[in-house]
Amino acid sequence: GESVGLHLPTLSVQEGDNSIINCAYSNSASDYFIWYKQESGKGPQFIIDIRSNMDKRQGQRVTVLLNKTVKHLSLQIAATQPGDSAVYFCAESTGGGNKLTFGTGTQLKVEL
Amino acid sequence: KAGVTQTPRYLIKTRGQQVTLSCSPISGHRSVSWYQQTPGQGLQFLFEYFSETQRNKGNFPGRFSGRQFSNSRSEMNVSTLELGDSALYLCASQPEGGPLTGELFFGEGSRLTVL
Numbered sequence: 001g002e003s004v005g006l007h008l009p010t011l012s013v014q015e016g017d018n019s020i021i022n023c024a025y026s027n028s029a030s031d032y033f034i035w036y037k038q039e040s041g042k043g044p045q046f047i048i049d050i051r052s053n054m055d056k057r058q059g060q061r062v063t064v065l066l067n068k069t070v071k072h073l074s075l076q077i078a079a080t081q082p083g084d085s086a087v088y089f090c091a092e093s094t095g096g097g098n099k100l101t102f103g104t105g106t107q108l109k110v111e112l
Numbered sequence: 113k114a115g116v117t118q119t120p121r122y123l124i125k126t127r128g129q130q131v132t133l134s135c136s137p138i139s140g141h142r143s144v145s146w147y148q149q150t151p152g153q154g155l156q157f158l159f160e161y162f163s164e165t166q167r168n169k170g171n172f173p174g175r176f177s178g179r180q181f182s183n184s185r186s187e188m189n190v191s192t193l194e195l196g197d198s199a200l201y202l203c204a205s206q207p208e209g210g211p212l213t214g215e216l217f218f219g220e221g222s223r224l225t226v227l
Contacts, residue, residue, distance in 0.1 A: 034215070043116070043202050043218030044155070089155065098145045098206055098216060099168040102155035 012109045019077040021106045023090035026071060032093035034100065035064060035075045039086045047075070047088075077108075085110045114138065116219035118203050124225045130191040133222045137184050137205030143167075144186040145216060146178060149200040158201075161186055190224075198226045 013019045025033070031052050036044035050057045050064045050073075057064050063076040073090050087107050091100040117136040125131050137144050145168075146158040157170040161180035178188040184205075190197055200223050204216035 041220070043204070043220050044216075045218070046215045049215065091155075098143055098160045098204070099157050099170070100145075100147075100155075100216070101157070102147075104154050 009104070010107045010109065012111055013080050014111050015080060015082060017080055019075075019080045019084070019108060021075045021077075021088050021090075021108065023073040023075075023103050024071060025073060025090070025092050027092060027094060027101075028068070028071065030092040030094055033064070033066060033073050034091045034093070035062075036089045036091060036102075037084075037086045038089065038105070044089060080108075080110050082110045082112065084108060116203055116205050116217055118201075118219040118222050120222060121220065122223045122225075124227060125193050126227050127193055127195060129193050130189060131193060131224060132187055132189045133201050133203075133224075135186045135188075135203030135205075135219060137186070137203075138207070138217055141205035141207050141217070142184050143206040144180055144184065145204045145206075146186070146188050147202045147204065148172075149202055149221070150198070155202070158188065193226045195226050198224060200224075 032049055034049040035047040037047050038044045048059045048062050048064050050066050055066055061078045065074045087105045089105045090103040094101055119134045143162045145160040147155050148158055149155045158172055159166055159178050160168040164180045175191045180186045200221040202218050202221045204218045206216055
């Protein structure tokens, strides 16, 4: 069945370092993969997405990599800042529309 | 532009009761989705509405229902509440009805506690 999982539940990084958050997925038919950030007490916030026909996409300080061969997705955050502290979710779009399957989430902690 | 507004933000109910949650999407957004978030199950898709029609439905029992009005506002209802229904219920809207964009705009959620 469809499943999206994360390798690490918690990631601690030093301020200024780069962060890499990983995600595995199982549905090779997924068309879109998306990263969301959720801060405490707030709803998830869209970060970046990538189509299944792409390998890499860059945004402001963030890069998403997609490896379809091993069904792996990663989010790289450059020069991690305290404001980046949050839970990060990967999600995949299945069946069209806005039905997203979310991963379990990774807590990113930025240490000063 | 105002964001997605969900009411109420917090509520407490007892087992067997029912609850109705409301969501006002961003102005101009026509698609509204609902998700349940719990520590154990994470974020799970409930349903999606577009132009007052349910377009997608997740794997939840029939006690969970929803609807969308002509102004795109949406409500979800949970009947015969169970302890396991305690969760953060998130509403998300999207500007277009087309698929595969990935970018949803979430509200801050309605925190439901069932005693």
